[in-house]
Amino acid sequence: MNDMTPIATKPKDWETDQEVRWCPGCGDYAILKAVQRTMPEIGARPENTVFVSGIGCSSRFPYYMETYGFHTIHGRAPAVATGVKLANPDLDVWIITGDGDALSIGGNHTMHLIRRNLDCQVLLFNNEIYGLTKGQYSPTSRVGTQSPSTPFGSVDRPANPCAFALGSGARFVARGIDVHKNLVGVLKAAYAHKGTSFVEIFQNCIVYNDDVFAPFTDKKQGADQNQLWVEDGKPLVFAGATKGLALDRDRLALKVVAADDPDVIVHDKTNRTVAHLLVEMPFGEFPMALGVIYEDPAPTFESAVVAQNEQASAGKKPDLAKLLAKGQTWMVEKEPHAV
Template sequence: MNAPLTAKDFATDQEVRWCPGCGDYAILKCVQKTLADVGANPDKTVFVSGIGCSSRFPYYMNAYGFHTIHGRAPAFATGLKLANPELDVWLVTGDGDGLSIGGNHLLHVLRRNVDTQIMLFNNEIYGLTKGQYSPTSRVGTRSPSTPTGSIDAPVNPCAFALGAGARFIARGIDTDAKNLSPVLKAAREFKGAAFVEIFQNCIVYNKDRFEDFVAKKTAAETQIHVEHGKPMLFANGAKGLKLNMKTLALEVVDVGENATPVEDIFVHDETSKAVAQMLINLPMQGYPMPLGVIYRDPAQSFDDAFWKHHPTQGKRTGKVADALRKGSVWKKA
């Protein structure tokens, strides 16, 4: 009987090269440990990335890996999954790589529901190219490309994913392995495109960008960890979210004997797109940041549908050489 895998079994001999203090280190360790915990097979695991700081990821994972071109990782990942459905395909991208030049490709891998785990590292900046503003940068962000402050309305990655038709949407924080690992496990178990936005600290160009909700001293008040079928409580149970029936919006209320009873706190339903929409936009109202699995509503994956309707079920019916010599003229059968 083989010994249980450890995080070291998923680490390579390559020197990990990110800036000291970069959030990518924490994500890497979390992914390695998570794969070991679930007993993943390195020989059937693939990491695909585009271009950016996050895209160095495949070099540091003891699995198969593809470091592809800017924004096109979803296309490569789709091809891999269709060619070999047994592969466990992970897609690693950033807010610049995935939501700028790669926005079109990301949209299609989500709407098609290709069975992949998509980790989008969001640091709200272009790190590899020295700190220009990115599609997720907040209004007013000063950078080499916006010296007087960005005037662009930022992209909300989870809202983008929901609008693209994603069937699994979740959020996590780079240094919070305790809560990020269960999210990654849930993403891996999901049959389809699992989108996970990970807030990642860029220590050099956008340091402490998420301090308003990741700071340990105030995290209990600024984060809400949602779980299917359970009331949406935070602040150690002293506060919660209640549905205002007049506005049909979630609002923060105090919880207790002399306040709102727990029975009236809104219960998370991860299968509801309407609930997901409300949670995704919650921080825009000045409310806590929802973390965990926000939306999960399974449907047939693209690769399953592809093979179900494949005319030869993968069996070879001819030779490549013959096909090349056949020409490009279509003839009626």
């Protein structure tokens, strides 16, 4: 068993000697710093921590964390992370991925990771574009997005990462913003959850999709009016606590009301139905829901695998020779030489 005792570290202890190579102004820098600030606050141990990534700008992450790490292949970080966790369930496993890596070629792997409920943290950097391959549209790009692969504008309906996670059976779904002070709190909540913690982080791509999230991230464009930071047990209010969300019972949908309306919903993070409504609110009519939107723990995949293996091996002694000889085996006898 690994030593799980929390230790005292500083954010600097989690930095490597590698040159951080993202475009100047990229939101990935802010996320990296937020993660490095989070590690000391959760008492994590570098030798007990593993970062696994796929392919994309975000997937450089393992190089910049003073931990164990795997920079794997496109979309397959969940498969490698599953192997790591099954081999040593005591490890803290973090998956770093992007909207293209996780939801395009990796969509199948992401779905199965979530439904299995492996104990890990998935940080999906969503910039609604393929940045590493020079700006093609991604699964989360909006209708009308012009890019080298959609010069006349995308006609695809975009994927909603949090709705995808909930539909795959996620037990923890949260959202954050790359440069927001609350991101560390979201990451700490994700780490505290036992099971797959899915966190969508809105990340600005300054080169290929700059300011796509500005209406709810830029203070000059009214970010304070358009962010709804949910908190368990607190009313769903926003816009300086002047507006709130209530249930339109005729349509079974959300509606915006005055904050003092008696029907304003009190956030219950275990309510999956309301979580679906929150992550699918059309921005513009509604604010952007942020924070821990859904959490309802369930047994983890690796704990079930370990328990099953222990039950199967109870009272038995390991015998490799017997194992190899089991089943359809035969002995090849040496034939005598012909006279």
